[in-house]
Amino acid sequence: MSEFVNFHFDVDGDNFVSAGQASVKVKKNLREMGLDPDIIRRVSIAMYEGEINMVIHAGGGVADVNVYKDYIEIILDDHGPGIPNVELAMQEGYSTASDHVRSLGFGAGMGLSNMKRYTDDMQIDSTVGVGTKITMRVNME
Amino acid sequence: MKISDIKELLDAQVLCGEVYMYRDVFSACGSDMMSDVLAYVKDQAVLLSGLVNSQVVRTAEMMDMVCIVFVRSKQPTDEMIQLAKDYKMVMLSTEKRMYEACGILYSNGLVANGQKKA
Ligand SMILES: Nc1ncnc2c1ncn2[C@@H]1O[C@H](COP(=O)(O)OP(=O)(O)O)[C@@H](O)[C@H]1O
Ligand SMILES: [Mg+2]
Numbered sequence: 361m362s363e364f365v366n367f368h369f370d371v372d373g374d375n376f377v378s379a380g381q382a383s384v385k386v387k388k389n390l391r392e393m394g395l396d397p398d399i400i401r402r403v404s405i406a407m408y409e410g411e412i413n414m415v416i417h418a419g420g421g422v423a424d425v426n427v428y429k430d431y432i433e434i435i436l437d438d439h440g441p442g443i444p445n446v447e448l449a450m451q452e453g454y455s456t457a458s459d460h461v462r463s464l465g466f467g468a469g470m471g472l473s474n475m476k477r478y479t480d481d482m483q484i485d486s487t488v489g490v491g492t493k494i495t496m497r498v499n500m501e
Numbered sequence: 502m503k504i505s506d507i508k509e510l511l512d513a514q515v516l517c518g519e520v521y522m523y524r525d526v527f528s529a530c531g532s533d534m535m536s537d538v539l540a541y542v543k544d545q546a547v548l549l550s551g552l553v554n555s556q557v558v559r560t561a562e563m564m565d566m567v568c569i570v571f572v573r574s575k576q577p578t579d580e581m582i583q584l585a586k587d588y589k590m591v592m593l594s595t596e597k598r599m600y601e602a603c604g605i606l607y608s609n610g611l612v613a614n615g616q617k618k619a
Binding site: 376377378379381383384387397401404405408409412464465469470471474 | 533536539540542552554556557559560562563565580
């Protein structure tokens with residue numbers, strides 16, 4: 361495998377206030393690396409939605425961002441409840457979020473579709489009762 | 502328009518970012534649902550919201566926005582103000598409600614779908 365830069369984060373599932381910190385850090389790091397602003401924005405928004413999902417739906421998890429020469433890979437891995445029907449979950453507007461989460465500004469059912477829209481490739485590997493692993497890729501060009 | 506014009510038009514209080522008040526802004530977005538804000542990048546520079554939590558500030562940062570306006574006199578926490586300072590943003594608070602605040606800014610030339618000018 362070619363050389364790459366890795367950023368690794370533990371995402372705390374008990375704290376909605378701090379949710380998104382990893383994504384903000386990634387954005388800062390990618391800026392320092394001098395990458396294209398549009399690519400940075402796509403990577404950080406997609407990761408932010410995924411990070412929020414890990415907090416509100418899965419009790420936290422781990423996030424890795426790997427920067428390769430030609431693409432950036434974002435891997436979000438949790439041991440939450442899993443997604444029973446991925447196709448349904450991907451639909452805009454579908455959400456199992458509580459009213460409480462909605463009152464916090466999330467739970468509009470747009471997260472997964474935003475993630476898909478901002479990335480060039482997205483794979484969801486989810487098993488009910490085991491967890492969810494989402495791998496996204498944004499090409500440099 | 503400049504952020505200072507937004508302050509005047511909305512009769513708003515400046516909560517932080519005084520030094521960035523003369524930045525030019527061309528477009529804005531108003532919402533309490535953060536995923537809606539995150540859905541389409543159109544180079545909006547200003548976020549109007551009635552929601553008060555750290556995610557509003559992070560969402561604005563994700564979108565490269567430079568100003569947040571809280572409507573209905575909502576007051577952010579110290580933690581949120583600190584985040585906004587870190588991100589070099591202006592935070593304003595106005596008594597006006599969302600519909601009115603957006604209407605005033607829109608009719609004064611702050612559009613929804615701005616193009617960043619040189
Ligand atoms: N990491 C996850 N673990 C378990 N369920 C998830 C996860 N991410 C998303 N989901 C499920 O998919 C649905 C849709 O997600 P999303 O599009 O982000 O909308 P929202 O987060 O607003 O509900 C969620 O309501 C939830 O049921
Ligand atoms: Mg979501």
